[in-house]
Amino acid sequence: MDGDRFTVTYILSAESEKEVNSRAESIRVEQTVEMPLSAVPAPGLHSLGRIESIRKTEENCRWRVVISYPNQLSFNDITQGINVLFGNISLLPGILITDCSDSFFKPLFSGPAHGIRGIRELLDNPNGGISCTALKPVGLSPQELAERALHFAASGIDLIKDDHGLTNQNSAPFTDRVRQCVYAVRAGEQKSGKRTLYFPNITSSPEKVLENAIFARENGADGLLLCPQLCGLELIRTISSEIGLPVMAHPAFSGSMVIHPDHGFTPEFYYGKLWRALGADCVIYPNAGGRFSFSEETCQRINTQLRTPFCGFQSSLPAPAGGISLESIPKLLQQYGPDTAYLIGGSLYANNLGFAEAAKQFNQTLQ
């Protein structure tokens, strides 16, 4: 592929070779000039996508199609890059994006600022599996949430994040919550003798996200939790580059993009490549075997994609979550390895030992 173009790989649903040819032809037009070719004037012809290959897959009526596009289409604009990937064609059935060439990412994206290595340095934890939990439920006061943070930090939990449903409710306004939880985590560290990083949830409207991020940084938060699909994907990059704290990306509202086997994006591409490229230092995703629907193979592919060399970007820390219990940690640690943040939320609170004692065992199991 010449240096000024990038490729997108799609799996298209089509019942015949004729149909897949026609679908590929319409995609290369839809995502670029968006008008009948007969009416495209000469300067517009350079904008067109170009079909590079069409191949049958082993699955019935599914075709692997590669189309290349000029980098000029997404010049200097990540959001427009995402539009070229899946803007209008998101409205068409039977289109799944499985990959893009590095030449899509390299000119636009910078990847994580901290990544696995940076988070390990902040934690002073060079090797072990990483423990992670969530402050919840919504409805508790800042004091009550901070008390939980204190116990978790005292128990040695590595990463504590707000539940992504904690925003600015009257029960625990953002500013009070952040101040009290930061204070509690620092107090807990005195008891544990180790570092704990606290990630408050800054998700809100785009302008408020930045305001929240600045407040959190100024008040001693160690990282930031963001739901990019709710706020706008490119906010990952904005927060990463302008605030400087590690960004933990939460998948709320992104399910429609990744759970349909013949539409949207593969989870490993979306979370593993796109969110990593955008700058997510840690990516939460719904783990297999819990209450969500990813297979173990999908989870392993996300893990691999987040950690593997990719455009020279830092690796991102995978954080499988959802229905993980203390008892499942030894097996998961074998499966996913130590470069993983094991996120146990609800089941830690429900543990018969009490959550502080359960958190201690959680950490011990990961060492």
Next chain:
Amino acid sequence: MDGDRFTVTYILSAESEKEVNSRAESIRVEQTVEMPLSAVPAPGLHSLGRIESIRKTEENCRWRVVISYPNQLSFNDITQGINVLFGNISLLPGILITDCSDSFFKPLFSGPAHGIRGIRELLDNPNGGISCTALKPVGLSPQELAERALHFAASGIDLIKDDHGLTNQNSAPFTDRVRQCVYAVRAGEQKSGKRTLYFPNITSSPEKVLENAIFARENGADGLLLCPQLCGLELIRTISSEIGLPVMAHPAFSGSMVIHPDHGFTPEFYYGKLWRALGADCVIYPNAGGRFSFSEETCQRINTQLRTPFCGFQSSLPAPAGGISLESIPKLLQQYGPDTAYLIGGSLYANNLGFAEAAKQFNQTLQ
């Protein structure tokens, strides 16, 4: 429903009454406290969703479920409101949101600032069908795009928008394009003797969107085109309230939310209620019979929902688009009525008459 709660109506896929009960139970927990009920402390119990009704539909294995939530969950935060609607459960199959009570919208949303009435006032066009076209293709220079704008305005087109793929490419940088197209549209109005409103595409990263919007307003643009699913949904509200120009919302990247019959949102809810509530003065959607997949019934439901009385909000102007030809306008006008922006892009350029003459006929047909 008591005033401090709102309801969400879902269609859930489930094979038995037992299964649907269990799914509804898990949704009311997942979207609120997100932890086992046994571990929820007293102050968190007030946050829980409450199952209001579960009824079989006429379709096999599809159940209409109504769950209510306390307004406190989304207090003063639209993005968090959307998270309560479909945050984590977006990752679960077989959940379609079809409606919310007005008590979801009223405390959070303001609706369009201009709406159909406001756009008609700006156009000085109180009754007729509204013509709309797009400047394209990407690859043309600002001069070439402005020349098209001049001809369209001289032909009397009501609304001219940038193609949503025109961002800040070297071929036509945003600032040059806006300045030259505004100038051309004003010149065209001198020839037509009527108003034409120009909507440049401001879609980019969230911070850049605001910068673009301010530049466009200061340089005489009449409205703004935004792809909210790419930038972040709540930017519709931000732009509407902070910039003051009419906002035209484009559906790029939103397809995954609305094209699955058993997952996401119905198009009439998503575009017709949510985007209207957010403040979209005009909503572009893919028309039936073109290259996209909505049925005519779906399009009619979107139209109806955008125009019908709803929480005291201004109505929004529906803009069906995609594969509409000049020849289809008389029939469409009968179907959709005059309170509609008929968006013809590509097929106007491809018309044998030449696009300027075709645009004249387009306008005449709508009067």
